[in-house]
Amino acid sequence: MSAQSPACQLLERQQDDYTALMVVAPPVDAWLIAQSAGVISGDLGVLSEWQAVGKQVYSPFALPENAVTHGEIVLFWPKAHQLGIWWLEWLCSVLPTGTAIEIIGEHSGGVKRVPNVLAERGMMCDKRDNARRCSLFATRTIALENTLEDAWQRFDALGLTLVSHPGVFGHGKVDEGTLLLLDSLEKELPKAPQRILDMGCGDGIISAWLAKRGHAVTAVDVSAFAVEAAHRTLEANQVNGHALQSDVYSALESETYDFIISNPPFHQERDVSYGPSQRLIRQAPKHLANRGRLIIVANVFLPYPDLLTEAFGSFETLADNRRFRVYRSQRS
CATH class of the missing domain: 3.40.50.150 (Vaccinia Virus protein VP39)
Structure with missing residues (x-):
């Protein structure tokens, strides 16, 4: 502590x-x-x-x-x-x-x-x-x-209606990393419905985007504000999805997914904290089905390649715009 x-x-x-x-x-x-x-x-x-x-x-x-x-x-x-x-x-x-x-x-x-x-x-x-x-x-x-209720802000982006709150990451806007991640997912995800975990869901933009394409989405976040925002975003877009509060995988027991998708946080208030992201990567293989994939987006300076190699044996870079990179690792 x-x-x-x-x-x-x-x-x-x-x-x-x-x-x-x-x-x-x-x-x-x-x-x-x-x-x-x-x-x-x-x-x-x-x-x-x-x-x-x-x-x-x-x-x-x-x-x-x-x-x-x-x-x-x-x-x-x-x-x-x-x-x-x-x-x-x-x-x-x-x-x-x-x-x-x-x-x-x-x-x-x-x-x-x-x-x-x-x-x-x-x-x-x-x-x-x-x-x-x-x-x-x-x-x-x-x-x-x-x-x-006035604190809950509604805005439109990427053909979706998003509901956000001051207590949620990226309140009132779509951040650059998420946009790069979604562009990569458009090319990477199969058309057939997949079981997908949106880890650190924020206002639910990734979950709603995935659900609109027919995937079965579970959205989790450590923040009750984010979980409530994700509920409201899914509802506003009339799509199905399950949102719950979880400290990384703590509430998920032995559930497994075809994909784990994340734009993981590395700040707690003003402090840099890699703890949640490290747990996200290191424990991901236990929560992925056979051949399941982890896809994350991160600032280029963050030390995630080593963690991905340690957890999965290898990784690929799907996108790099010099500020953010999208990484993919697959469970063997």
């Missing part, structure tokens, strides 16, 4: 009684896990860390009524500003009016904008502390007009 984050160092020095602390959208931090009563997060990896030591865990899309109405509530302001606003408005929608909450974050992540966000909504703001290039603000929930 990583060293204590700067935001948690700032929180620790408050010397508050955290026995009933509920943290919202936090980083994985050993001190925070030990101190807090529970966590609310859209990230399955985060939930698993708290659950492993018997703490309360909740998803914003499956919160029991009155689950969090007491104790200290701290929102960790995310890098994506609009996602921070969504979390703030979500807390106002699920907590009683006047509930005390605190907002903490790193200056490089945009937490300095929080006073303006609160002022725009008529919410009080008290700056409690400032250190470690982080700030801590206190406020109270108010009754707001419910605009949570």
Whole structure:
């Protein structure tokens, strides 16, 4: 587990009684896990860390009524500003009016904008502390007009209607790597329906594109926001597909597929993390049928060729536009 984050160092020095602390959208931090009563997060990896030591865990899309109405509530302001606003408005929608909450974050992540966000909504703001290039603000929930659905953005691309959210990779656009991957898939995939796993599905663009061509698609992502976006995208395009939350293959048991397709992430907030991508590649042979193929797209500087060779014995480069490459490996 990583060293204590700067935001948690700032929180620790408050010397508050955290026995009933509920943290919202936090980083994985050993001190925070030990101190807090529970966590609310859209990230399955985060939930698993708290659950492993018997703490309360909740998803914003499956919160029991009155689950969090007491104790200290701290929102960790995310890098994506609009996602921070969504979390703030979500807390106002699920907590009683006047509930005390605190907002903490790193200056490089945009937490300095929080006073303006609160002022725009008529919410009080008290700056409690400032250190470690982080700030801590206190406020109270108010009754707001419910605009949570407004965060779900619909846009058209590649003949599809996509539904996205600020908490999802590539929110509101189709990234260059995905376009290169889909162009390769157009040439690579058989016309006959295939069983395909879309790993790290994001807003579901790859899943919807595949389902529209008749393939049987399972879409997975560690993010509850992405899974919900993929559900909505599949529904908006009137195509079939199964979307579920999974930390890489954790929810898939022994299921196998003809193809595993992915534009794997390598960032967690502002940190570079190859862990999920390494597991995606190394464990892929166990989840591929005989002669099944893994096809991924990645920035050219990422160290995936060695991983593919280690897992499969070889790989081919299907496309290279000098910024991204599409790789293919096949299970023997």
